[in-house]
Amino acid sequence: MRVTQADIDLAARLADAAGAAIRPYFRAPHGVETKADGSPVTLADRAAEAAMRRLLDAEAPGDGVVGEEYGEKPGVTGRRWVLDPIDGTHSFTAGRAIFGTLIALLVDDWPLLGVIDQAIQHERWIGVVGRGTTLGGVPTRTRACAALPGSILATSSPHYFAETDGPRFLSLVAATASGRMGPLYGGDCYNYGLLASGHLDLVCESGLKLHDFAALVPVVEGAGGRMCDWRGDPLTADSTGDVLAIGDPARVDDVLEAMGTIV
Structure with missing residues (x-):
């Protein structure tokens, strides 16, 4: 099963929805709490994942969903959307714009589509198996590394x-x-x-x-x-x-x- 342009467009709308939910809480009261595993969670985490789930329920109701905050919804298509509304919540609570929203589409448990979205700096990487990765719609590439010493x-x-x-x-x-x-x-x-x-x-x-x-x-x-x-x-x-x-x-x-x- 291939990733279609419709899947890519849906992933972009998911990132848009998450970003719209996150931005009002950045460097503002965000209701941080500590979860049972010791990790932080904020109102922004929950609002962003809820916004993405609403969109998936409407546009891909047969697909499974796995999210950090609201668990797993089984699907019937062999496809699963995997959501991390704020990866780097600790940075988010400190006002550092180096967190991101992560969105993946797995087909038969293999990640075929991925998005890293930084909603404050408006940076979005989209990668699809069989296609090149883009940053803001422009192709982007890793760099050559001749040897480990001196690498970052x-x-x-x-x-x-x-x-x-x-x-x-x-x-x-x-x-x-x-x-x-x-x-x-x-x-x-x-x-x-x-x-x-x-x-x-x-x-x-x-x-x-x-x-x-x-x-x-x-x-x-x-x-x-x-x-x-x-x-x-x-x-x-x-x-x-x-x-x-x-x-x-x-x-x-x-x-x-x-x-x-x-x-």
Whole structure:
């Protein structure tokens, strides 16, 4: 089953709806709360996901929906829309415009369409399997990386790594470090958009959930990069959440070797 232009147009309207719900709360009272898992949620998160679900109920009622805030609605078509209304809620609550809305369309559990939307800066990456990634409607590409030393590595936070994952990440830090330049911290999904546009070389995360990474795969790979888990396997709905984004696919084995996870 292919992604159609109608699917792409619907994804864009979903991002529009989410952005319209988010903007009134940015740098304004947003009712932040702490969920049972310790992560923050705001009125903007809930309003944005609710707006997207209303649109999907009207325009794609047979498709499944998976959202961070309101769980899963089963479908009957073999297609699932995966929604993260605000990826980077902590940044949102701090008034930092480096969060994003993530929208993915999975067909038979494979992510075929992805959107990263930054509603404050009006930046939107759209990636579709078999097509190139665009930023604001203009084609965008990852950049070449001749070697790991001196490459730019990013991650959302070192605190997100489990005790057993931290040493592997630090091994990658050591392999990429050059002089006093270390990794960049913060950014969540925005890092993957920057990588897709050739500003970063690597992003390394662990413990991500489906709504955190599904949309990123078509965006990065449509721009010429590679998304995989820490063993180099493709990311699907069954992946465990250990995620690598590599702008230059020629560096995949180097990254896995540096982390000690190559098989």
